[in-house]
Amino acid sequence: MSTTSTELTARGLPPPAWEVQALPSTQWQEFYAAVLDAFHENEPEEATALWHSLAEPQRCLVVRDAGAIVGTAASFSFRMAVPGRHLVETAGVSMVSVQPTHRRRGVLSSLMRHQLDSLQSQGEPLAVLTASEAPIYGRFGYGVAARQLSLDIQSHRVSLTPPVADGVTLTIEAPDKALAACEELYARQVPHRPGMLVRAAGWERLPLLDSPGRDSAAYPLKCVVARVDGEIAGYARYTVAIDWSPQNTAQGSVRVRDIEAAEPRVYAALWRFLLETDLTSRVIAPNRPVDDALLHMVSDVRHCAPTVLDSLYVRVVDAPVALAARSYATPFDLVLELEDAQAPWNRGRWRLTGGQAGAVCTRTDAMPDLSLDAATLGAAYLGGTTLTELAAAGRVGAHRPEALATATAAFTSPVAPWLPHSFCRSLLPRL
Template structure:
């Protein structure tokens, strides 16, 4: 067993690095915090294999695990296409018996200190309860679309070249390498996407029978042109029959494509699957092309939800790691109560080729907290919108509009899968 660390939350509970021989106990505590329904054995086994023990720890009260936290060593695409080191914060829980004692705060303190020591500029997470993480400096950096398309009434127009794309069914495991190759080619195109580490390709193949809820086993089609795989979709079909006829549902798990024709071919296929009248797609990009090809967006049941929450652990390194779509030279007065090493004035200068961000004694142009920097970092939420909400204060006239244009991304940021 690991020895206790010097980091102790207020109630005396001990924080210890996670060791392999207590993973089952640690993970059972996490499952209980999320309702107590056990995962399928194959899903649990995958998360054990993916756990990065060196970046995970637990809170222990005697022999009982009462808190969990971990992180994945991601590389996150930022505006300009660079892949930046980011801690993918995950598996965070506090036992209901130990709430309101400062335990979560102590775990967040320890985790961000460790991320800083690693030299990683960012920490990111998906939140079960979005209200929790703002006080630790996280801002909502990406949103996604959930859609329920009435495919009996909505038609899809397609661009030239779509009919030149060939589709074929394949066993998901048989084409996983080809699908991963397509995914890898799309990662650098969109901020918020993560380069998948070895083993993460198994996430797209998870298909426990207990989680299908009346739907089929996982199915896959690949899109090909001249013998090359240029797109794919993994999905399930849930049949349903009524006296009026069929009302089956296509449940899209994930899809990627390399060009407009391949994208349209895959989505047209999903719209036209026999004996179905609905397509459910969750967690898709805000600006995904199919939305501009449909005949009736109102019958697509589009809903928007927060996705990736972003925290700048090192303001200078993070802002200097991305590019800016317009030239920018601005002094930011940053407030960061939880990570005070970020507080103060930073001069950011850069353009589409790169940037520098350094400490300065110069007069501030904009004043904001690190939470707003996280919200605007990937370019999906504009600084101008945050300013209109009173969250970014303009000190020098005209600075907000110029900085807002520079920070924005022409492609909406998107997180492709949960973690």
């Protein structure tokens, strides 16, 4: 580590060149304590034990100052669904933190650059993260590729239109006992929506964790399971918080942690159940896809208070591999000129030819049709943010007007990308 002082750095001199180190497996507890401290959090032993079991120490990085951990970054090994129902090796970046005493001194930049180099050498073409602070990661080439819909429904003010849930039976089951069947259904859903992650063994327990800062005895997690012809076809995990008005009337709220369904009538049956829960007048669902079918089932969407938030940030680590790993809605043949300040191996011009059957991406010296940077490519990669809207924001240069329309049509996904599965300790739902 450089001996440059904080005072000198504050006067505008270059920040110290911090040494980034791999984490010895024996130092996990120290690493995780630094993460919790940076996010001003604590948690029950059960949660710490689960994160320890999920951790991949060889993918954990630290920066130390005088022996103490002052910066952390980790990544998890995932496969992510991309357009065309392909599953692509993806690094889930998480537990990125800098201690308050060392902020704005280059620690984060050192960690992110080292991590990007490592992911490229490991052959992972994509990296994803969810950001605790939105402005941070654009400068490292991450773009907002998926958003989430937050709903706060006045359940006594809305009703559901068809589909009618004929043939669907619902049962309340212990979340632990229903876990295997629910996880099997989740796994079947993954390829159908870009942004969803394949959950390796152990990750299925994360949605069952008690939320940070909540009294689990007061609001235990519940699970309702839907079956058709005896086979599981959907589930919803939720909590119920009951409050009473001065007039002694119930003003409870249902808080939806996750909900999956294999077909529309099952989805409708689960939502009817949630909206009609006794002693409640409110259903809160903080993370739904922006094209959620519920918006077209409710009688009055205004009483659902829909709010759209940023969710999944995508970083294209290896441009030719990542671009060739997905399918495209329409056939096209274009030259993309990519600027990437952090990953020089991505810079330059790439000829991308593809369609619904797949794609090929190779270097070229031909004149570019479109010019964009790494964060813009990440934003467009899953098909939820169009290149046309990015061009309108000045983030895509179109050297031929027709090329922009062609690329927009090709990159678009028929369903909105969405991340229902958290892998970031600081952003677990507080339900």
